Amino acid sequence: MVLAGELEDPSLEALLKNRYFHEFMGVYVSIFGDDVRYSIIKFLCTRRSASGREIARNVGMSHKNVAKYLEDMTKKGVLEVSYEGHNIRLYVISPRAAILEKLFR
Numbered sequence: 004m005v006l007a008g009e010l011e012d013p014s015l016e017a018l019l020k021n022r023y024f025h026e027f028m029g030v031y032v033s034i035f036g037d038d039v040r041y042s043i044i045k046f047l048c049t050r051r052s053a054s055g056r057e058i059a060r061n062v063g064m065s066h067k068n069v070a071k072y073l074e075d076m077t078k079k080g081v082l083e084v085s086y087e088g089h090n091i092r093l094y095v096i097s098p099r100a101a102i103l104e105k106l107f108r
Contacts (some may be wrong), residue, residue, distance in 0.1 A: 020104050039072050044081070044096070047105045052085045052093040094099065 018024050039062060046061045047053060053061075059069040073094055076082045081100045086093040096104055 016105075035081050037072075039069070040076065040081075043069070043072060043076065044100075047082070047094060047096050052095045054091055054093055058094065 017107045042062045043058055046058060055070050055073055056066050058073065059066040062069055073082060073092075077084060077094070080097055081092045081103075083097045084092050
């Protein structure tokens with residue numbers, strides 16, 4: 004496995020393009036993190052915004068369960084609610100956590 008220390012170009016851009024880095028992150032999250040949070044972030048990085056129901060469908064969980072994760076991630080500043088209407092909220096990656104978007108592009 005080749006990580007940042009073994010790259011010719013140790014910049015963030017080079018690291019993010021390294022396929023081994025993504026494999027490493029997948030393993031890291033599965034061991035030390037939460038696969039649901041990882042899946043939510045990955046999904047939101049591919050679109051401007053998404054509703055809780057869209058996210059739940061993509062993650063493969065019930066809307067009720069995903070809503071708990073979304074609330075927690077919003078409280079921690081990872082996500083923001085970009086729109087709130089009658090029975091719908093749209094979520095986006097917060098500016099504070101925008102670097103996460105680079106991981107999945």
